[in-house]
Amino acid sequence: MQFGTDGVRGVANAELTVEFATALGRAAARVLGGTRLLIGRDTRRSGTMLEAALAAGACAEGVDVELLGVVPTPAVAILSALDGHPSAMISASHNPFADNGIKLFAPGGFKLSDAVQHELEAEVARLRSTPAPHDVPTGARVGAIHHVEGSATARYEATVLDALEGRNLDGLVVVLDCANGSNSDVAPEVFRRAGAQVTVIGDRPNGININEATGSTHPERLQAEVVRLGADVGFAYDGDADRVLAVDASGALVDGDHLIAVCARDLNERGRLTKSTVVVTVMSNLGFRQGMQRAGIEVLETQVGDRYVFEEIERAGLSLGGEQSGHLIFRDIVTTGDGLLSSLIVADVMRRSERTLAELAGEAMQRIPQVLRNVRLSRRPSDLNERIAPAIDAAQAELGDAGRVLIRPSGTEPLVRVMVEAPTSEAADRIAGDLCRAIEAAAD
Helix, strand or coil: CCCECCEEEEEECCCECHHHHHHHHHHHHHHHCCCEEEEEECCCCCHHHHHHHHHHHHHHCCCEEEEEEECCHHHHHHHHHHHCCCEEEECCCCCCCCEEEEEEEECCCEECCHHHHHHHHHHHHHHHHCCCCCCCCCHHHCCCEEECHHHHHHHHHHHHHHHHCCCCCCCCEEEEECCCCCCCCHHHHHHHHCCCEEEEECCCCCCCCCCCCCCCCCCHHHHHHHHHHCCCEEEEECCCCCCEEEEECCCCEECHHHHHHHHHHHHHHCCCCHHHEEEEECCCCHHHHHHHHHCCCEEEEECCCHHHHHHHHHHHCCCEEECCCCCEEECCCCCCCCHHHHHHHHHHHHHHHCCCHHHHHHHHCCCCCEEEEEEECCCCCCCHHHHHHHHHHHHHHHHHHHCEEEEEECCCCCEEEEEEECCCHHHHHHHHHHHHHHHHHHHC
16 A cells, blocks of 8 residues: 555555554554554544554554554644654544544654655565564563553643633534544533533444544534524534534534634734734635735645645744645644644634624635536546646636636546636536536547
8 A cells, every 4th residue: 555645545454454554553663763652543443453453563663552542633643742752543534434544643743754654655565575574572672552542532632622721612502513433522522621512413433434424524414403403603523533614503514714714814813823824725715815815814825635734834834724625733733634623713713702603704705606526537648738728728818816727637536626716606617617628628
């Protein structure tokens, strides 16, 4: 298996095997170094199996392992930062339950660079092709496994609650959809400790129902529940709880662009948005950029992937960035997207401002109609970009400053992704259709 932008991922026990996980545990010990490896997991049935294999590999290299149990991905990153140890999260995020994955963090809670991932891939390949072990540790030098589940969760909860700086959410009525995943216990506890009145759905994980018709990829149930209860706000997490989408009191979905915009404006008004700048990906809506311009906030862009957002935050020395999909990175607190932290901060903005989420989101930005299409190709000519350049130029000329075109080949599938933003949905749909046809013709 090869590393993607967020570790390795595949069908558990078929693509992501015990043998691979054991080899990866060994490789992580060798490449990342340190005397301890922290391991967390989500609620998938295959999680404990892969946890055991990954831990065994690390112990075989003389590294002690701390098992964090079921925790959100950002909890693993935060504990890695607090303790200075490398760490791993076993999760396939928003994927179906049969899939699983392993993402690794360097000491300090940082996602791995491409160079380190390539080094890990090479080490795994060497380990799996060489049956005879190298000079392995024995006796007292063999690593040991320690269970630290309860204390790990408590430390993460305390870190997240510290973001309120002593304030509370008294009087706020909140619905949480935990996707039957990593936030099923943690998120309700944190919001209740903060003083909110909490109703929870998607908090009955059984190993096979993670992300099933629930969570950030299926927010319909949350939308209905917020309206039924007359709640102030709802938050939907994904399986490993590193992203969040929100629902306002009317049941309308509020995506990551709006949440970033709300938080950026609030931080900037309080003098806490470093350099009055925020980082987003090329997929963020044009309306976000326009809203930030009105607020006097500069926008930096990266390619798609929260890892790239974080790298740009670090490079520029900034404090906030994120993705339309709901990854929000508050760099002053954590090194990765954190759905629970983000939702708590949004709720805090609502409480302090005494404004509804609909009001805050509407003031922060007005979404431009956006159409996303995928064009599946049997082959992708190497000069495809040149072939479709006239069609792209014509579309952008028609739109001018009122819209935007983005053509992006998929890195994992034989797809070309087409994104068009225009003043009206009809125009966006028409131009996207024209571009899809141009791509298909160019690939013939």
